[in-house]
Amino acid sequence: MLSGVCGRLASALWGTHTQLSAVAQRYLHMLVSWPSTDKSERARKPPRAFDPALLEFLVCPLSKKLLRYEASTNELINEELGIAYPIIDGIPNMIPQAARMTHQNKKQEEMEQH
Template sequence: MNDRAASDGFEKGEKRVIDPDLLDILVCPMTRTALVHDADADELISEAAGLAYPIRDGIPVMLVEEARKL
């Protein structure tokens, strides 16, 4: 286990859970529609925009230019 994994409490490959209250207020910056958490890929999915926003070190990166096209 490296220092980063030790500091945030997660081992590589472990699935994170997004706080439901946070997920309720986060929206796609492009479409302003709700997001779905994909725990396997650790991404927030905007079905309306066809984009997947990464979650890095437990923090959602809500920048369109950082999103992956689905």
């Protein structure tokens, strides 16, 4: 969407009679030819994979403990708290509100209630 707006702006500026520097002309040309990133184009691209090397640096924002990557669900798991952070297009969503409770934690809660 943004690239479409920039392209229209660049086209409008290109058509004006003002003097543009060579740098400005190259920049405007780049904006006009910038590939669009609409939803249909993003849908055609395969999703980016999560890089497990990031596990060395990522910790749970709540407990500050290391996380485990679960490839089958494409999530980062905090075993201690029993929560899983989703990975969307190769990018972990580390917002606690986006995390889901794992089955392990649900089983513990059920055992404590009985």
